[in-house]
Amino acid sequence: MPMSLIQPAFRVHIDYDKCHKCGRCVQQCGWSVYTFNGRPFPDDSRCRACHRCVTYCPAHCISIQKNELALRENPNWMPGLRQNIWRQAESGGVMLTGMGNDKPYLSIFDHLVLDACQVTNPSIDPLREPMELRTYLGCKPDRVEVEPNGRGGFRVRPGTGLEKNVRLDTPIMFSPMSYGSVSLNVHKSLAMAAERCGILMNTGEGGLHADLYPYQDNVIVQVASGRFGVNPEYLNRGVAIEIKVGQGAKPGIGGHLPGEKINREVSVTRMIPQGTDAISPAPHHDIYSIEDLKQLIYSLKEASGYKPVGVKIATVHNVAAIASGIVRAGADYVYLDGFKGGTGAAPSIIRDHIGIPIEIAIAAVDTRLRAEGIRNRASIVAAGSIRSSADLAKAIALGADAVAIGSATLMALGCHLCQGCHTGNCSWGLTTQKPELTRRVDPEWGAERLTNLVHAWSHELQEILGALGVNAVESLRGSRERLRAVGLDAQTCEILDVKPAGR
Numbered sequence: 001m002p003m004s005l006i007q008p009a010f011r012v013h014i015d016y017d018k019c020h021k022c023g024r025c026v027q028q029c030g031w032s033v034y035t036f037n038g039r040p041f042p043d044d045s046r047c048r049a050c051h052r053c054v055t056y057c058p059a060h061c062i063s064i065q066k067n068e069l070a071l072r073e074n075p076n077w078m079p080g081l082r083q084n085i086w087r088q089a090e091s092g093g094v095m096l097t098g099m100g101n102d103k104p105y106l107s108i109f110d111h112l113v114l115d116a117c118q119v120t121n122p123s124i125d126p127l128r129e130p131m132e133l134r135t136y137l138g139c140k141p142d143r144v145e146v147e148p149n150g151r152g153g154f155r156v157r158p159g160t161g162l163e164k165n166v167r168l169d170t171p172i173m174f175s176p177m178s179y180g181s182v183s184l185n186v187h188k189s190l191a192m193a194a195e196r197c198g199i200l201m202n203t204g205e206g207g208l209h210a211d212l213y214p215y216q217d218n219v220i221v222q223v224a225s226g227r228f229g230v231n232p233e234y235l236n237r238g239v240a241i242e243i244k245v246g247q248g249a250k251p252g253i254g255g256h257l258p259g260e261k262i263n264r265e266v267s268v269t270r271m272i273p274q275g276t277d278a279i280s281p282a283p284h285h286d287i288y289s290i291e292d293l294k295q296l297i298y299s300l301k302e303a304s305g306y307k308p309v310g311v312k313i314a315t316v317h318n319v320a321a322i323a324s325g326i327v328r329a330g331a332d333y334v335y336l337d338g339f340k341g342g343t344g345a346a347p348s349i350i351r352d353h354i355g356i357p358i359e360i361a362i363a364a365v366d367t368r369l370r371a372e373g374i375r376n377r378a379s380i381v382a383a384g385s386i387r388s389s390a391d392l393a394k395a396i397a398l399g400a401d402a403v404a405i406g407s408a409t410l411m412a413l414g415c416h417l418c419q420g421c422h423t424g425n426c427s428w429g430l431t432t433q434k435p436e437l438t439r440r441v442d443p444e445w446g447a448e449r450l451t452n453l454v455h456a457w458s459h460e461l462q463e464i465l466g467a468l469g470v471n472a473v474e475s476l477r478g479s480r481e482r483l484r485a486v487g488l489d490a491q492t493c494e495i496l497d498v499k500p501a502g503r
Contacts, residue, residue: 012062117467133458137240179204181206181345205222220240225281245287252282257279262274310333340385345422415428485499
């Protein structure tokens, strides 16, 4: 076999003086890094730095270090670019990767700060004052009418009919991750946590496993181009339906779940043959215009008793116009997925170079819908690398009603961002269907960790609201005057409609 020019990305170091020679590292590694012959021997070329072995080593004698190669410096030909060329020269294939964009693009959230109140409008103590985080997704009345109640007083009622809305006890949702791309125990963890937190999880395009039927009141079911698992029963299981048009990590292309991940249970849930690749085409072959989308939205509403229907799109340069068309087509919410969003598998060239940041998209869509007088017709859900409660608060201030988190939930379950999701070898049992790996995720344990994460972010959001002198998240929504930019250029500030700090 020809020699590879690619050197291992990481070096596995074992302190054999401390090693118990128990073989735990061999058992825990999903990447087959270790062999055991009296003591463990690592194959550096297989290591993904997932740290499963480091975490479970009873002697704490294993360390993973980056393999620093003394390549000649060249700012135009960074080491990663050279290694990709070597890989493609050997394989002739498209470079695949998992998780989100890892290029050093500017993080706009990190250059936005929130205002605070102190004297004229005093701050609020969130521990002693009620702080309202409840959010409703869906179409809202465009006006209210005041009329006499016949008893000398007045009553207020909506000027237009009330549409069905979806309730979130806190403005956080779990992003769509399909059964097949993640394990069933991950889905169970998400569903159980969603029920406990009063929020929603999204099935992704892989259908809804029967074990999750008891949690259907906290589930959004997704309809993607492949129509995997879609039937009338499925549509009626969730509280809302989401049409997936695009994904932030791979705008303009479809999905591909390798046949190795299609075991018997995944095949039953997705309604496809076992062991066959699940390929979603790039377009919906019944959506080639806004009129087509409108027809699908109302077909799904009629099939489900007029449940709310949302539309998920990737954030691209004309996202505001697309969102306007989606709202006019009758969608109850628009899910904006930024180009730093995670994925189970995508060509790295697509993930890293196509799309626009979620911060820009939120502001552009909110501004466009307000200018057209249709902002009340639909809610905005923002996703694509929401990393903390600070990102959550800033997204809402830019105009989002709620955020969706995916990568953060996997990290809460142990993910170390090794970006090997597409291989199905996840040592933490998250993005795999291998029974010996998936059983590593106990749904009860996973649900507890996810519940803790949501509660922690919610409490922090209440702290932020208190510092801003407001006691309801609705008062922050779209309030871009509460944001200030630090280190952003004038054009970006103009698009965000955010003033620079000091003004």
